Amino acid sequence: MKERLLFSGVGGQGVLTGANILAKTFLTEGKKVLMSEVHGMAQRGGSVICTVCVGDVYSPLIADGGADVIVSMEPVEALRYIKKLKRDGVIITDINPVIPPNVSIGESKYPDPEEVFKELSSRGKLIKIDALDIAKKSGNAITKNVVMLGALAGMDLLPIGKEKILESVKNNIPEKYVEMNERAFNMGLKAVKV
Amino acid sequence: MDVLSTQKKALLLGNEAVVRGAVEAGIDVATTYPGTPSSEIADTFSKIAQYYKNKGLEPGFYFQYSTNEKVALEFAAAAAVSGLRALTCMKHVGLNVASDTFMTYMYVGCKAGHVIITADDPSCHSSQNEQDNRYYAKFGNAPLLEPSDPLEAKDMVMEAFKISEELSLPILFRMTTRTSHIRGPVSLGRINLKKKKGKFEKNPLMVTVPEVARKLHPILLEKMEMAEKISENSRFNYVEDFGGNAGIVSSGPSHNYVREAVEELGVKCKILKLGMTNPLPRKMCIDFLKACGRVLVVEELEPFLEEQLKAIAHEEEIDVKIYGKGYGGLSRIYEYDVDIVERVIRKFFGLKEKESASSSIPIPPRPPVLCPGCPHRATYYAVKQVAPEGTIYPTDIGCYTLGKAPPLEVADFLLCMGSNVGTACGFSYATNQKVISFMGDSTFFHAGLPGIVNAVHHNHDCIITVLDNRTTAMTGHQPNPGTEYDGMGNEAVMLKVEDVVRGLGVKHVEVVNPNNLEKTKETFRRALEYKGTSVVVSKAPCILLIPQERRAGSFEIDQNKCTKCEVCIKKFGCPAFYYDGDKIKIDETLCSACGVCTQVCEPHAIRRKK
Numbered sequence: 001m002k003e004r005l006l007f008s009g010v011g012g013q014g015v016l017t018g019a020n021i022l023a024k025t026f027l028t029e030g031k032k033v034l035m036s037e038v039h040g041m042a043q044r045g046g047s048v049i050c051t052v053c054v055g056d057v058y059s060p061l062i063a064d065g066g067a068d069v070i071v072s073m074e075p076v077e078a079l080r081y082i083k084k085l086k087r088d089g090v091i092i093t094d095i096n097p098v099i100p101p102n103v104s105i106g107e108s109k110y111p112d113p114e115e116v117f118k119e120l121s122s123r124g125k126l127i128k129i130d131a132l133d134i135a136k137k138s139g140n141a142i143t144k145n146v147v148m149l150g151a152l153a154g155m156d157l158l159p160i161g162k163e164k165i166l167e168s169v170k171n172n173i174p175e176k177y178v179e180m181n182e183r184a185f186n187m188g189l190k191a192v193k194v
Numbered sequence: 195m196d197v198l199s200t201q202k203k204a205l206l207l208g209n210e211a212v213v214r215g216a217v218e219a220g221i222d223v224a225t226t227y228p229g230t231p232s233s234e235i236a237d238t239f240s241k242i243a244q245y246y247k248n249k250g251l252e253p254g255f256y257f258q259y260s261t262n263e264k265v266a267l268e269f270a271a272a273a274a275v276s277g278l279r280a281l282t283c284m285k286h287v288g289l290n291v292a293s294d295t296f297m298t299y300m301y302v303g304c305k306a307g308h309v310i311i312t313a314d315d316p317s318c319h320s321s322q323n324e325q326d327n328r329y330y331a332k333f334g335n336a337p338l339l340e341p342s343d344p345l346e347a348k349d350m351v352m353e354a355f356k357i358s359e360e361l362s363l364p365i366l367f368r369m370t371t372r373t374s375h376i377r378g379p380v381s382l383g384r385i386n387l388k389k390k391k392g393k394f395e396k397n398p399l400m401v402t403v404p405e406v407a408r409k410l411h412p413i414l415l416e417k418m419e420m421a422e423k424i425s426e427n428s429r430f431n432y433v434e435d436f437g438g439n440a441g442i443v444s445s446g447p448s449h450n451y452v453r454e455a456v457e458e459l460g461v462k463c464k465i466l467k468l469g470m471t472n473p474l475p476r477k478m479c480i481d482f483l484k485a486c487g488r489v490l491v492v493e494e495l496e497p498f499l500e501e502q503l504k505a506i507a508h509e510e511e512i513d514v515k516i517y518g519k520g521y522g523g524l525s526r527i528y529e530y531d532v533d534i535v536e537r538v539i540r541k542f543f544g545l546k547e548k549e550s551a552s553s554s555i556p557i558p559p560r561p562p563v564l565c566p567g568c569p570h571r572a573t574y575y576a577v578k579q580v581a582p583e584g585t586i587y588p589t590d591i592g593c594y595t596l597g598k599a600p601p602l603e604v605a606d607f608l609l610c611m612g613s614n615v616g617t618a619c620g621f622s623y624a625t626n627q628k629v630i631s632f633m634g635d636s637t638f639f640h641a642g643l644p645g646i647v648n649a650v651h652h653n654h655d656c657i658i659t660v661l662d663n664r665t666t667a668m669t670g671h672q673p674n675p676g677t678e679y680d681g682m683g684n685e686a687v688m689l690k691v692e693d694v695v696r697g698l699g700v701k702h703v704e705v706v707n708p709n710n711l712e713k714t715k716e717t718f719r720r721a722l723e724y725k726g727t728s729v730v731v732s733k734a735p736c737i738l739l740i741p742q743e744r745r746a747g748s749f750e751i752d753q754n755k756c757t758k759c760e761v762c763i764k765k766f767g768c769p770a771f772y773y774d775g776d777k778i779k780i781d782e783t784l785c786s787a788c789g790v791c792t793q794v795c796e797p798h799a800i801r802r803k804k
């Protein structure tokens with residue numbers, strides 16, 4: 001069994017934390033798991049990618065066409081790494097663009113989100129969710145990464161149960177935010193189960 | 195804390211695994227100057243110390259964020275020659291700073307084990323160059339270990355202490371971004387921390403005057419011969435045989451990609467995996483080369499292994515063809531990944547290339563930027579308002595290099611830690627342009643001082659700005675000599691930048707809070723009028739040091755008042771501003787409510803959101 005997941009987004013969106021929680025779930029379930037993280041420069045509003053590879057793997061990096069799932073906190077950031085996705089892979093992305101400053105000052109262009117979604121659907125099974133809105137409803141925009149985890153769990157793609165992931169969320173988040181994050185997780189889970 | 199887990203296994207970052215290894219090996223003293231990708235090694239020591247202290251327990255080791263890498267190495271060297279196990283970690287360029295100490299320390303050697311960690315950064319993810327520090331091992335005659343993943347990192351650190359003690363020689367331990375920052379399962383043993391005191395036994399051979407140095411050099415070479423024997427028998431050097439007579443040699447993270455590709459493609463080969471790469475296990479290499487018809491060497495950056503293997507093959511007259519740099523896309527630049535390695539292995543085995551395609555829609559780049567609410571942005575904006583056209587802005591290592599990007603564009607020249615001052619003096623002599631240089635508080639203490647002494651002594655006409663944000667921000671907010679606490683969480687003597695520079699003889703010194711743009715402009719105007727060396731200390735904490743609650747809320751734009759002058763976007767450049775259609779808006783998820791933008795908006799269209 002091999003399962004490779006790619007998490008992407010913008011520095012500050014909690015990409016790393018989300019991926020980390022999931023990776024720990026696999027370890028507690030006795031599975032071999034490797035993860036690559038981004039530290040340093042990329043945290044300051046830069047593009048962030050983080051990968052989680054489970055099973056009989058040697059490297060946490062994913063080859064082109066090797067990712068089973070892309071979980072992205074921002075639409076363009078899903079597209080940035082699209083060549084990593086398998087033919088029949090799944091993309092779960094938040095729909096809210098974060099405009100990079102070089103676009104604001106007119107140095108580059110942010111593509112039309114509809115075009116982005118069209119391109120994404122041509123590459124795999126696309127699940128769009130308004131995770132930001134859900135996160136706000138759960139209590140704070142900061143829980144967006146946990147909403148995305150909930151959505152991922154709701155898709156039933158992983159070789160571990162949703163309860164296990166939720167448990168890992170609870171174990172890895174400061175006490176006072178547990179309730180809010182549990183709400184976020186469950187709302188994310190429901191959002192993909194229509 | 196995962197790193198102190200009492201379970202059998204934990205999911206650890208490579209850098210944490212290094213610390214766990216040291217903790218199980220009974221570390222006594224750890225020192226550092228923080229630098230990505232090594233920072234979490236030091237930060238983990240710091241966290242462990244504070245964790246025990248908060249529980250009222252003795253940490254059992256001493257940890258220090260030293261002023262710079264040279265000081266860090268010297269501090270730990272003294273401990274190691276006194277019989278305390280020591281570890282010093284730094285990023286690759288840090289070893290340049292410590293190299294003077296390093297080169298002669300190898301002559302003198304240590305008593306208890308001393309592991310010197312260099313974290314290299316192929317692809318310069320967060321560095322000014324991508325030098326391959328394995329050459330320092332050759333240069334200085336240090337045994338060298340290179341792990342591939344967290345588990346190996348932990349085991350190797352433990353082994354490194356033993357080798358170091360066996361040879362009475364410090365060990366160089368090379369991490370790279372991709373070993374430091376991958377997380378994987380690590381088997382855990384017993385934590386072994388206990389506070390000890392060493393004893394320094396005097397020995398005239400430790401005073402490296404010429405006569406002594408001449409005696410020590412041949413001794414060092416003898417130690418390296420012993421080290422070669424250790425390398426021959428090391429469990430970190432081994433051959434995996436998947437059949438056939440094609441060979442692949444690799445080390446570090448490249449090995450992971452090789453294993454992945456070999457399995458994925460199902461090719462027959464023998465793999466020589468090298469973990470102790472200086473000195474090479476010569477006999478083992480000879481046997482491997484003899485067993486293979488052709489060999490592919492997969493290593494990041496320089497042809498360190500490749501050239502030595504070619505030399506061995508030549509000396510031993512082995513009939514084998516060795517491929518490496520320049521073959522099938524194996525480059526001397528940038529880090530490798532599974533795709534690069536798979537491509538070259540396909541070529542090596544005559545397999546057809548894999549196809550893959552990026553997005554057909556152009557995607558805007560998203561490089562790192564100064565955070566919304568970063569005090570550096572305020573300083574930069576104010577400076578740009580008052581500095582004459584053509585002003586040169588030498589800069590330094592830290593978040594403030596991010597001011598290079600438009601619209602601020604206040605970084606014109608950068609070499610290394612502390613270079614802003616030396617180059618500022620040179621520019622002020624060499625040109626008729628005004629010079630305003632920038633460095634952070636930590637950089638100031640690390641390598642800024644000698645440059646300032648030079649400026650004062652020769653009365654060079656330049657403005658030296660110390661962006662004092664009360665921390666070492668870029669590497670993850672470590673304390674420095676300007677903070678009131680240290681890496682153990684103890685109270686420390688806080689040095690004030692302004693006091694220090696006055697003590698160095700700078701006559702024109704001003705301190706200003708950059709979040710007040712008017713005052714900052716006035717301060718720089720006065721400094722620009724002053725002839726000679728002046729220092730402006732622009733002091734405001736990094737926005738990330740301010741508690742989340744106090745950064746909550748956001749500002750918004752009153753669309754009725756906004757004249758679309760674009761000053762906020764095109765001059766000030768806070769990343770929270772963006773165009774939504776033809777309206778300028780503030781992204782509330784990005785805004786950190788610093789309010790500085792209200793001072794740049796002349797029609798007063800920016801207000802706090804209720």
Ligand code: SF4
Pocket residue numbers: 044563564565567568569570593663667668736737738
């Ligand atoms: S971390 Fe601090 S100093 Fe660095 S860019 Fe962000 S606010 Fe500025």
Ligand code: SF4
Pocket residue numbers: 566567748749768769770771780784785786787788789790791792
């Ligand atoms: S208050 Fe203004 S300058 Fe400060 S972070 Fe928010 S938008 Fe940026």
